[in-house]
Amino acid sequence: MPGELKIVPLQESSADDFKNVFRIYNDSFPESIWSEKYFKNYFFHPKENPLSFMFKIDGEIVGFVFGKMLPRSNSFNISSLWVSKKHRHKYFGKKLIEAIIKAASKIKNIEEIYLHFREKNQLTAYYEKLSFTSDGIDTAYSNGDRRYRMSLTVNNNQ
Ligand SMILES: CC(C)(COP(=O)(O)OP(=O)(O)OC[C@H]1O[C@@H](n2cnc3c(N)ncnc32)[C@H](O)[C@@H]1OP(=O)(O)O)[C@@H](O)C(=O)NCCC(=O)NCCS
Numbered sequence: 001m002p003g004e005l006k007i008v009p010l011q012e013s014s015a016d017d018f019k020n021v022f023r024i025y026n027d028s029f030p031e032s033i034w035s036e037k038y039f040k041n042y043f044f045h046p047k048e049n050p051l052s053f054m055f056k057i058d059g060e061i062v063g064f065v066f067g068k069m070l071p072r073s074n075s076f077n078i079s080s081l082w083v084s085k086k087h088r089h090k091y092f093g094k095k096l097i098e099a100i101i102k103a104a105s106k107i108k109n110i111e112e113i114y115l116h117f118r119e120k121n122q123l124t125a126y127y128e129k130l131s132f133t134s135d136g137i138d139t140a141y142s143n144g145d146r147r148y149r150m151s152l153t154v155n156n157n158q
Contacts, residue, residue, distance in 0.1 A: 003057060007099060010052035010064065011043055021054060021064055028082050031118070031143060042066070042079075049076070049107050053099045055083075055092055062087045065096040067104060067113075074111035076104040076154075081115075097130045105154050114151035124148065 010021060022039050034042070043050050045068065052066035067078040078100060083092045104113055115132070117123045118141060124134055127150045138149035 006056045007095075008054050008056060010054055010066065011050070013054065017054070017056075017061065020061055024061065024064075024082065024084075025080060029080065031141070031145070042068070047071070049104075051076075051100055051103050053096055053103075055096065057087070060084075063092045063096050065100045067100050067115075069107060069110070074109050076107065076110055076113045078113065078115040093126075094130060101152070110154050112151050112153055114149060116147050116149050119146040119148045124150070 008017070010018065013021070022034075022036065025039070026033050043052060043066070048068040048071060050066070050068040052064065054064040055062045061084070063081075063083040065078065065081045067076055067080075069076050078097070081093060081096060083090075083096070101113060104110060114135070115127070116138065117127075119137065128134075132150040132152050135149040135151055137146050139147050141147055
């Protein structure tokens with residue numbers, strides 16, 4: 001069906017999609033470049049509950065989100081969220097975050113979902129709309145940019 005929105009777990013995507021997400025990620029976040037090896041390990045680490053989703057419309061990747069559990073912790077980290085420029089403000093970002101929160105909330109012993117962003121990117125209001133609360137500045141990125149932390153508590157422990 002034309003214009004159909006598909007949500008696909010990245011681990012189940014084709015090699016081409018995987019490569020494209022890698023390229024888009026590094027093009028979109030030039031201050032946090034990942035090597036191909038790091039990227040592959042991130043999604044297939046057996047002990048860290050990696051979760052990731054992408055949206056496709058008519059075969060085109062229009063958004064993705066990735067996250068995983070911090071080793072030996074009860075915290076799940078969302079490390080990246082991206083929506084293509086032409087599809088912003090259509091609630092794809094919201095839907096991606098909702099999808100990863102729903103999936104992460106099923107992980108045994110999870111207590112918290114958190115994320116960081118560069119303070120200069122001013123995303124506090126955005127993530128507040130998605131139920132996150134501010135934890136404030138939490139150290140800095142390697143280039144010295146202030147790193148802002150936000151989180152939400154997960155109540156449905158199993
Ligand atoms: C941030 C980003 C993911 C938002 O995606 P999006 O699909 O356009 O956002 P949504 O349509 O889901 O927006 C949901 C709400 O947040 C608002 N919003 C969107 N971008 C916002 C921003 N940068 N700051 C504040 N509010 C924002 C929307 O207006 C909407 O508000 P409403 O519910 O009152 O209508 C997208 O702009 C993006 O990919 N940016 C570049 C990469 C990036 O900064 N990623 C996040 C850091 S890792």
